[in-house]
């Protein structure tokens with residue numbers, strides 16, 4: 001899908017699996033957060049694991065470095081508890097809105113953390129992520 005890009009900061013791979021499911025649904029591949037933001041992407045899916053109720057440092061750096069005016073952003077994340085992603089997504093949303101982005105929606109699931117949430121994100125979670133991708137892409 002043209003004009004759409006997916007980026008993720010995932011230390012352990014859980015949120016990367018979600019990003020891959022979203023990108024596959026859109027017929028694209030996940031971009032590199034260490035590279036500059038593509039100029040033609042009007043809809044960005046940005047995701048992160050939750051580390052101390054916050055996104056990864058790499059994602060915050062990506063947001064700080066990019067130009068987001070006129071872009072729509074859909075946020076996603078995984079965390080040990082439901083609260084964690086909600087807080088983490090709020091941190092990303094605030095930083096993005098300060099940079100002129102329009103946050104159009106968010107989605108999160110539990111992610112395996114030590115012995116918690118074993119096997120998650122699971123197939124049901126990933127199906128939810130794919131549905132979120134379709135809905136966000138349709139709302140552009």
Ligand SMILES: Cc1cc2nc3c(=O)[nH]c(=O)nc-3n(C[C@H](O)[C@H](O)[C@H](O)COP(=O)(O)O)c2cc1C
Pocket residue numbers: 009010011012013014015016048049050051052053054078079080081082083084085110111112113114
């Ligand atoms: C250093 C560290 C800090 C974490 N802090 C939180 C937290 O504050 N709240 C929470 O709900 N989960 C927390 N978690 C759990 C992760 O958010 C969860 O395992 C997530 O799925 C990790 O995503 P990733 O595999 O993409 O890195 C933490 C995990 C690690 C490794």
